[in-house]
Amino acid sequence: MNIQEAKFEYLLRLGDSSLIIGHRLSEWCGHGPILEEDIALINIALDFVGNATSILAYAGQTEGNGRDEDALAYLRSEREFRNLLITEQPNGDYANTIARQFLFDTYMFFLYEELKNSKDETLAAIAVKSHKEITYHLRHTTEWMYRLGDGTAESHERLQNGLNDLWMFTPEMFDMDEVDALLIKEGIVPDLNKVKASWEKRVKEVIAEATLKLPETTFKQKGSREGKHSEHLGFLLAEMQYVHRSFPDSNW
Amino acid sequence: MDFIMTTYSKDQIFNLLSEIPDPEIPVINIIDLGILRDVKFENNLCTVVITPTYTGCPAMKVIEDDIRCKLKEIGIENIKVELVFSPAWTTDWISEEAKEKLRAYGIAPPDHSTVDKKVLLGKARELKCPLCGSIHTEMISQFGSTACKALYRCLDCKEPFDYFKCL
Numbered sequence: 541m542n543i544q545e546a547k548f549e550y551l552l553r554l555g556d557s558s559l560i561i562g563h564r565l566s567e568w569c570g571h572g573p574i575l576e577e578d579i580a581l582i583n584i585a586l587d588f589v590g591n592a593t594s595i596l597a598y599a600g601q602t603e604g605n606g607r608d609e610d611a612l613a614y615l616r617s618e619r620e621f622r623n624l625l626i627t628e629q630p631n632g633d634y635a636n637t638i639a640r641q642f643l644f645d646t647y648m649f650f651l652y653e654e655l656k657n658s659k660d661e662t663l664a665a666i667a668v669k670s671h672k673e674i675t676y677h678l679r680h681t682t683e684w685m686y687r688l689g690d691g692t693a694e695s696h697e698r699l700q701n702g703l704n705d706l707w708m709f710t711p712e713m714f715d716m717d718e719v720d721a722l723l724i725k726e727g728i729v730p731d732l733n734k735v736k737a738s739w740e741k742r743v744k745e746v747i748a749e750a751t752l753k754l755p756e757t758t759f760k761q762k763g764s765r766e767g768k769h770s771e772h773l774g775f776l777l778a779e780m781q782y783v784h785r786s787f788p789d790s791n792w
Numbered sequence: 793m794d795f796i797m798t799t800y801s802k803d804q805i806f807n808l809l810s811e812i813p814d815p816e817i818p819v820i821n822i823i824d825l826g827i828l829r830d831v832k833f834e835n836n837l838c839t840v841v842i843t844p845t846y847t848g849c850p851a852m853k854v855i856e857d858d859i860r861c862k863l864k865e866i867g868i869e870n871i872k873v874e875l876v877f878s879p880a881w882t883t884d885w886i887s888e889e890a891k892e893k894l895r896a897y898g899i900a901p902p903d904h905s906t907v908d909k910k911v912l913l914g915k916a917r918e919l920k921c922p923l924c925g926s927i928h929t930e931m932i933s934q935f936g937s938t939a940c941k942a943l944y945r946c947l948d949c950k951e952p953f954d955y956f957k958c959l
Contacts, residue, residue, distance in 0.1 A: 576943065580935035587939065590848020594877065665878030669847055672880065672959050680934055 546722040547660070548603045549622070550729060552612070553719075553765070555595035556623035559613055560773070561644060562588030563780050564631060573634050580680060584641075587673045594666045614784035618774050619767040626709035628773040632702065635688050635695060639702030641681040643743065647713050649678045650738040654730030663728065682746055689750025700752050707755035712762045713739075800866070805831045808862055809840070815854040816938050819897040822855060826885030829876065838863060839872045843881045845959070846939040883958050895922045900944065900955040921946035922953055931955075 541549075565585035572578025596609040607615075626644055631637045652674055655667035688695040714736040716724075723729040747754055763769065809831075810823045822828045822842070830841040840859050844852050856873045863871050883902035886894075891901035900922045918927040926948035934957075936943040941954040 576933035576935070579937070579943075580933055583935040583939055586848035586850070587846060588848070590844070590846060594847055661878070665876075665880070666847075669844075669877045669880040673846060676934060676957070 541718060541722065543722060543726060544602060544604075546719045547728065548599055549719045550723055551595055551599035551602060551663075553622040553624075555592045555599055555609075555612070556621050557627045557644075558588045558595065559592035560621070560623040560776065561627035561641075562586070562592060563776060564627065564629075565637075565641075567631055568637070577634075581637075584677050584680070587670075587677065591666070591670045591673070594669075598662050598666070610784065614781045618769050618777055621767060621769065621773060621777070622764055623769075623773075624709070624713055625761060625764050625770055626706060626713070628770060628776060629706065629709065630772055632705075633698055635698035636702035636705070638681055638684045638688060639699055640706055641677070642685050642746070643703075643706060643710055644713075645674060645678040645681050646742055646746075647710075647735070647739055648674045650735045650742075651730070651732075654735060658729065659727035685746050685750045685752075689747075689752045696751065699750070703747070703752060704755045704757065707757045708759045708761045711760040712764060715762065715765065717765060800868075802831050802833075805838075805840075805863075808866065809859060812855065812858045812862060815851045815858075817894070817897070817899065819893045820886075820890045824887050824890035824893070826881060827855065836870045837872055838868050838870060839874055841874045841876055843876050843879075845881050847877075849939055881959070883956065886956075894956060898922050898953055899941070900953055902956045902958040919944060919955055921949060921951070923951050924949040929953075 562585045565581050565588065568578065568581040568585075570578065572581055592613070593609050596612045600607045600609060600612055624644075626640060629640060631640075649671070652667045652671040656664055656671060658664040658667060685699070688699040690696070714732045716732050720729060720732065724731050744754060761770075806823065806828070809828055810821050812822050814820055814822060814825055814827070817825075825845070827842050827845065828840070829843055830839075832839040832841070840863075842852070842855060842859070852875065859873055860871050886902065891903075894901040900919050903919065919929050920927050921929050921944075924946060926946055928947045929944050930947060932943040932945055932952065934942045936954050940957060940959070942957050943952065944955050945952045
């Protein structure tokens with residue numbers, strides 16, 4: 541594997557995670573518990589899809605086979621997607637969505653903070669831009685963690701259940717392989733151990749303040765790096781890609 | 793073609809493009825907002841450099857189309873619209889004049905520099921209601937009608953209003 545191949549693979553991982561979680565969030569459109577939350581979730585979804593557009597466009601340029609962001613988003617099947625498993629998990633109830641967003645937004649926040657220092661200029665520029673947006677997302681989901689966790693008995697229980705169910709997908713966020721090793725050496729991407737330390741500290745603080753318990757699950761579910769996904773991704777892609785595949789190359 | 797290109801200066805093009813309003817906030821134009829970054833002429837090509845306010849801003853496509861239309865009106869046909877992310881757009885680029893236009897339109901402008909990190913991290917101070925001027929206001933939601941705005945309400949005149957978030 542050379543640097544270019546590693547970079548393409550890494551960009552797919554970044555871009556796919558944003559695209560898939562953005563699409564998942566967009567499913568809340570018209571279903572939010574209150575109007576303001578409906579709008580907030582869709583705003584956040586839009587930022588994620590925007591971030592995915594820039595990253596996948598850059599992935600396509602890096603690959604150099606003429607694929608643009610649309611080709612990468614709409615014309616790959618689930619085995620070719622590299623998004624983290626946590627991003628494709630169904631929305632569940634509102635507390636479940638908040639738990640997922642909190643775990644993932646915190647990860648994004650610390651990861652993109654490091655990516656701002658990338659020696660790759662384009663990646664660094666996207667990271668600077670996205671990090672500002674992620675800061676807003678994280679603030680929002682963290683506030684909901686406190687409100688639901690330290691709220692009623694029912695909101696507390698639902699949020700705790702959400703955290704417990706999603707916990708097994710979190711170790712995968714910090715997995716590193718040959719791709720990371722190559723790019724870390726070039727100063728293009730950060731060592732995820734650093735991100736992991738910040739993530740763990742912050743997640744523990746918020747969980748404690750929200751009167752919740754740190755999940756005890758030690759089981760780790762992995763697979764996204766090899767394109768092994770949960771069954772949910774196929775259904776999501778079927779819906780997301782339907783129009784593009786039915787009317788190839790059509791424009792609005 | 794060459795002739796047409798060289799008959800316009802960069803300032804003239806900027807002037808022309810200042811007629812393009814932001815599609816979602818029509819009282820300010822794309823220069824007021826800091827979206828238009830540069831105009832370059834090279835050989836036969838006119839390159840217009842723009843930057844998005846938010847990465848997912850759906851208005852960028854409309855702005856790109858508006859730029860092409862405007863330039864075609866004066867006979868420039870060979871156009872490239874380039875999207876750049878660096879330096880990242882910030883509300884600090886919105887001119888004072890544009891902030892006043894926002895306020896008059898009913899949108900509270902970003903009133904602190906993002907250099908003050910407290911603003912980004914949620915410790916914003918009181919905001920003035922753009923309608924009655926009261927500082928007795930509260931935030932309803934951090935996410936408003938567009939990606940760049942938050943929703944507030946005035947506790948005195950009771951009117952809800954948009955706030956252009958610091959970024």
